[in-house]
Amino acid sequence: MSKGITSKNEDYSQWYNDIVIKADLAEHSSVKGCMVIKPYGYSIWEKMQAVLDQKFKDTGHSNAYFPLFIPKSFFSKEASHVEGFATECAVVTHYRLKNDGNGNIIVDETAKLEEELIVRPTSETIIWNTYKGWIQSYRDLPILVNQWANVVRWEMRTRLFLRTTEFLWQEGHTAHATADEAIEETKKMLDVYADFAEKWMAVPVVKGVKTPNERFAGALDTYCIEALMQDGKALQAGTSHFLGQNFAKAFDVKFTSKEGKLDHVWASSWGVSTRLMGALIMAHSDDAGLVLPPKLAPIQVVIVPIYKHDEELQKITAFADELMSKLKRMGVSVKYDDRDTQRPGFKFAEYELKGVPLRIAIGARDMENGTAELARRDTREKQTVIQDGLEIHIVQLLEEIQENIYKKALGFRDEHITEANSYEEFKELLDGKAGFIAAHWDGTPETEQKIKEETKATIRCVPLGNKLEDGLCIYSGKPSKQRVLFARAY
Amino acid sequence: MSKGITSKNEDYSQWYNDIVIKADLAEHSSVKGCMVIKPYGYSIWEKMQAVLDQKFKDTGHSNAYFPLFIPKSFFSKEASHVEGFATECAVVTHYRLKNDGNGNIIVDETAKLEEELIVRPTSETIIWNTYKGWIQSYRDLPILVNQWANVVRWEMRTRLFLRTTEFLWQEGHTAHATADEAIEETKKMLDVYADFAEKWMAVPVVKGVKTPNERFAGALDTYCIEALMQDGKALQAGTSHFLGQNFAKAFDVKFTSKEGKLDHVWASSWGVSTRLMGALIMAHSDDAGLVLPPKLAPIQVVIVPIYKHDEELQKITAFADELMSKLKRMGVSVKYDDRDTQRPGFKFAEYELKGVPLRIAIGARDMENGTAELARRDTREKQTVIQDGLEIHIVQLLEEIQENIYKKALGFRDEHITEANSYEEFKELLDGKAGFIAAHWDGTPETEQKIKEETKATIRCVPLGNKLEDGLCIYSGKPSKQRVLFARAY
Numbered sequence: 017m018s019k020g021i022t023s024k025n026e027d028y029s030q031w032y033n034d035i036v037i038k039a040d041l042a043e044h045s046s047v048k049g050c051m052v053i054k055p056y057g058y059s060i061w062e063k064m065q066a067v068l069d070q071k072f073k074d075t076g077h078s079n080a081y082f083p084l085f086i087p088k089s090f091f092s093k094e095a096s097h098v099e100g101f102a103t104e105c106a107v108v109t110h111y112r113l114k115n116d117g118n119g120n121i122i123v124d125e126t127a128k129l130e131e132e133l134i135v136r137p138t139s140e141t142i143i144w145n146t147y148k149g150w151i152q153s154y155r156d157l158p159i160l161v162n163q164w165a166n167v168v169r170w171e172m173r174t175r176l177f178l179r180t181t182e183f184l185w186q187e188g189h190t191a192h193a194t195a196d197e198a199i200e201e202t203k204k205m206l207d208v209y210a211d212f213a214e215k216w217m218a219v220p221v222v223k224g225v226k227t228p229n230e231r232f233a234g235a236l237d238t239y240c241i242e243a244l245m246q247d248g249k250a251l252q253a254g255t256s257h258f259l260g261q262n263f264a265k266a267f268d269v270k271f272t273s274k275e276g277k278l279d280h281v282w283a284s285s286w287g288v289s290t291r292l293m294g295a296l297i298m299a300h301s302d303d304a305g306l307v308l309p310p311k312l313a314p315i316q317v318v319i320v321p322i323y324k325h326d327e328e329l330q331k332i333t334a335f336a337d338e339l340m341s342k343l344k345r346m347g348v349s350v351k352y353d354d355r356d357t358q359r360p361g362f363k364f365a366e367y368e369l370k371g372v373p374l375r376i377a378i379g380a381r382d383m384e385n386g387t388a389e390l391a392r393r394d395t396r397e398k399q400t401v402i403q404d405g406l407e408i409h410i411v412q413l414l415e416e417i418q419e420n421i422y423k424k425a426l427g428f429r430d431e432h433i434t435e436a437n438s439y440e441e442f443k444e445l446l447d448g449k450a451g452f453i454a455a456h457w458d459g460t461p462e463t464e465q466k467i468k469e470e471t472k473a474t475i476r477c478v479p480l481g482n483k484l485e486d487g488l489c490i491y492s493g494k495p496s497k498q499r500v501l502f503a504r505a506y
Numbered sequence: 507m508s509k510g511i512t513s514k515n516e517d518y519s520q521w522y523n524d525i526v527i528k529a530d531l532a533e534h535s536s537v538k539g540c541m542v543i544k545p546y547g548y549s550i551w552e553k554m555q556a557v558l559d560q561k562f563k564d565t566g567h568s569n570a571y572f573p574l575f576i577p578k579s580f581f582s583k584e585a586s587h588v589e590g591f592a593t594e595c596a597v598v599t600h601y602r603l604k605n606d607g608n609g610n611i612i613v614d615e616t617a618k619l620e621e622e623l624i625v626r627p628t629s630e631t632i633i634w635n636t637y638k639g640w641i642q643s644y645r646d647l648p649i650l651v652n653q654w655a656n657v658v659r660w661e662m663r664t665r666l667f668l669r670t671t672e673f674l675w676q677e678g679h680t681a682h683a684t685a686d687e688a689i690e691e692t693k694k695m696l697d698v699y700a701d702f703a704e705k706w707m708a709v710p711v712v713k714g715v716k717t718p719n720e721r722f723a724g725a726l727d728t729y730c731i732e733a734l735m736q737d738g739k740a741l742q743a744g745t746s747h748f749l750g751q752n753f754a755k756a757f758d759v760k761f762t763s764k765e766g767k768l769d770h771v772w773a774s775s776w777g778v779s780t781r782l783m784g785a786l787i788m789a790h791s792d793d794a795g796l797v798l799p800p801k802l803a804p805i806q807v808v809i810v811p812i813y814k815h816d817e818e819l820q821k822i823t824a825f826a827d828e829l830m831s832k833l834k835r836m837g838v839s840v841k842y843d844d845r846d847t848q849r850p851g852f853k854f855a856e857y858e859l860k861g862v863p864l865r866i867a868i869g870a871r872d873m874e875n876g877t878a879e880l881a882r883r884d885t886r887e888k889q890t891v892i893q894d895g896l897e898i899h900i901v902q903l904l905e906e907i908q909e910n911i912y913k914k915a916l917g918f919r920d921e922h923i924t925e926a927n928s929y930e931e932f933k934e935l936l937d938g939k940a941g942f943i944a945a946h947w948d949g950t951p952e953t954e955q956k957i958k959e960e961t962k963a964t965i966r967c968v969p970l971g972n973k974l975e976d977g978l979c980i981y982s983g984k985p986s987k988q989r990v991l992f993a994r995a996y
Contacts, residue, residue, distance in 0.1 A: 043636075043639070045572070045632070045636065046632070046635055046636075047573045047576070047577060047623065047632070050575060052570070052571070052572050052573070052636050053570055053571040054570055055568035055569065055651060058568070058569050058571055059568065059569070078548070078549065079548050079549070080543055080545045080548045081542065081548055081674065082535070083535045083537045083540035083541075083542070084540070084625075084672050085537045085596075086537070087536060088603065088611060088613075089611075091611060092611045098611055102602070102604065102611060103602050103603070103604070104601070104602065105601065105603050106598045106600075106601055107599065107601065107613055108597060108598050108599075108625065109597065109599045109600065109613070110596075110599065111594070111595065111596055111597065111660040112592070112593055112594065112595060112597075113578065113588075113592040113593070113595050113624070114592065114593070120582075121578060121579075121581060121588055123578075123597055123599070123622055132613055133537065133596070134603070135574075142535070142536070142537070146533075146535065155847075165656075166655075166656065170601040170602065182573055184571065
């Protein structure tokens with residue numbers, strides 16, 4: 017098959033789009049800014065969901081579901097929250113259409129809502145309005161709830177998975193008796209995200225805290241995991257917010273402590289979205305298509321028979337059937353592609369495009385010799401191995417591939433953290449696609465904003481456990497106590 | 507604990523609401539007609555989803571995701587479809603809010619959409635608009651896709667789970683080369699739903715086909731499963747539609763057949779929703795609270811220690827720990843409730859309310875005698891059993907409970923299918939809460955409509971494999987070839 021994927025080095029952005037479209041992951045819909053997640057793309061998202069959901073449950077959380085719509089007045093209750101989201105809201109104003117008598121379907125103006133409803137861009141307000149009814153005493157705390165849902169933020173410039181008007185995500189919303197507990201929760205969930213990114217997605221991340229400019233609208237602190245893409249741009253892969261008592265105060269949620277004192281409740285919220293799909297695609301793929309880490313690949317192994325006659329096929333199929341049942345018992349997802357409408361070369365290219373980690377080709381000569389040919393997607397290396405004990409070799413190889421993909425991404429990331437000691441150097445590094453740039457900053461929003469305007473680079477985070485070091489801000493020359501990580505970002 | 511559940515016989519409707527609220531399943535939100543599904547209720551829905559999702563995958567379907575919003579013009583393309591849904595649509599008209607300068611958040615009139623967007627009440631139109639790009643040849647067929655999503659239908663009178671403005675559901679949308687294949691798919695998915703209702707929910711259902719009056723807007727045939735609630739009212743628990751070529755024609759989706767002919771594609775769609783939660787609750791519960799079939803119970807077994815001293819508790823806990831690990835290995839979900847803030851009696855009432863199928867109480871004397879007390883939720887019977895081999899006894903008992911709950915519901919349903927041979931008899935039976943009434947009908951929409959207006963009873967379905975029998979319509983006296991099932995319904 018002709019893949020028609022633009023080379024990564026030629027046009028990274030087009031390369032990304034080509035992979036998303038040609039690997040059948042997603043496509044633009046007829047609704048501006050909204051995507052269709054196609055079955056193959058969705059099956060990867062389902063694997064991500066399953067792992068994350070289990071991690072949330074293992075850390076004591078339950079799922080629930082809150083309304084899609086938020087009354088406009090709820091937004092206004094937390095001042096910085098409404099400021100952050102008001103300019104990108106889908107607003108429901110009517111609840112009926114009608115036929116105008118000439119066969120045209122129009123909005124029925126007699127069915128206008130008294131108060132407009134906002135399609136949730138995030139659910140803090142509707143959830144804290146609900147929690148008010150759930151919390152009276154310390155005995156009702158903590159509340160550890162997560163929601164899997166769709167949200168809408170009206171984006172003017174969209175990109176499949178990375179920035180879409182509607183996207184899928186999970187949002188955890190927790191309530192606690194003390195600030196310490198809420199902060200502990202915030203950090204715990206950041207660790208869950210980092211673990212997921214590194215162990216499952218094979219994407220190394222920097223854990224850090226956002227500057228006030230980049231904080232979630234309504235948070236006291238936003239923690240984040242930042243990943244690096246192959247073009248040297250950063251991607252925020254997940255955030256966990258310490259909300260203090262902001263939403264509890266906005267919605268008047270108080271509890272009686274063990275000591276009988278009345279106080280506002282402390283909160284966290286945290287989320288990851290279908291944006292992770294974008295990170296997964298961009299972190300590992302190459303000019304032949306998608307590269308998937310085995311742990312998130314819907315098909316981990318594909319077996320392609322190579323034969324001339326039916327008799328040859330029958331022998332190969334008998335062997336493949338046995339191998340597949342062994343692999344399935346070992347928890348490996350495997351597909352046998354014996355379509356007679358396509359040639360092996362076409363199939364090889366197709367599975368490369370779709371990122372299947374391991375391809376096994378078995379021909380008539382292999383059956384005579386008791387061998388099989390394995391082709392790794394990550395290194396594109398081939399090896400001929402013996403059929404005896406093949407299933408064990410495959411399981412080990414999948415683990416090796418998972419590790420190799422991670423190590424490659426980690427090596428790339430580590431090579432792309434560079435210190436800059438002057439603004440000139442900073443700008444040169446940026447233009448050279450150097451990745452994360454560690455530089456001194458005077459700590460003011462004004463400097464951060466100016467650097468952003470002049471270079472399009474933002475402070476991605478102040479890394480957790482950051483080394484303290486005296487220095488001078490690259491922009492203002494004022495004293496600084498630590499370097500922060502800058503980058504251009506998705 | 508004081509349950510405060512209204513008696514079922516006193517006020518069935520209030521009884522239902524009391525159970526939903528007091529068992530922590532769901533509650534009304536501040537958004538008119540929208541509910542909050544609470545963690546315990548959602549955990550039951552998650553179990554339903556997991557089982558259904560596996561059944562869909564086992565029958566060859568994949569999940570995907572399509573936009574929440576549907577352009578208004580898409581609706582108008584299928585005439586009966588728009589007629590069916592236009593009067594209950596949430597309409598998005600603007601994409602921005604703003605501060606009016608006096609601190610009020612208002613809709614920004616400069617951000618008005620050129621074309622209004624409808625929040626999906628169902629996704630046939632947006633999906634068939636998408637399928638147009640996916641289908642060229644018979645090789646692209648069948649398309650077997652399902653979506654788990656939220657949908658919105660603006661309901662004036664809502665009831666938790668049974669009828670809410672926003673609800674959660676799955677909607678399958680399939681495309682086929684021939685009418686026969688599409689019909690086969692339609693019926694296959696009806697069987698999947700019936701199997702799920704009976705084997706998992708323990709709710710017996712009648713499989714049938716809807717009359718034209720009750721068909722899905724845009725379908726040629728609507729198949730359904732109809733369940734009977736304890737108040738003698740029917741509940742439509744799932745539908746599967748044969749859509750013919752209606753949506754393919756509306757969205758111009760054609761394919762080239764093997765023979766090289768161009769034709770429109772054939773379609774089915776099918777769905778079940780959080781309404782199933784309502785059916786589950788109403789079918790089995792009693793005045794003590796929820797009754798859950800073990801296969802869908804988030805907690806299947808609860809162990810409550812009964813002790814005076816810590817020493818007694820320690821012995822019981824050691825035994826319980828061992829029992830729990832045995833049960834977990836056998837796939838049983840079990841909870842140990844050793845809270846010292848509540849008395850056993852309070853706990854017993856709480857787990858009855860929440861429908862936990864089996865409760866185990868273990869006291870100091872039990873530890874001496876090597877016994878335990880089991881209490882079944884379905885029959886409320888208690889038995890003292892020996893501790894030796896208890897885990898095997900429990901697994902068998904859970905199966906027995908599942909079966910008993912189904913048999914009880916089946917017995918009730920079978921007693922509540924009655925033939926009526928005159929309109930007088932028909933009305934008497936209805937008022938006597940007789941359940942399904944099998945009666946002759948002349949086959950006209952007019953008669954059906956008049957019976958509905960006069961009695962609030964509708965034709966629930968023409969049962970599949972219905973016996974043919976000459977008779978006279980109970981309303982018009984005109985000749986009829988078969989009885990159909992009438993009932994008042996949710």
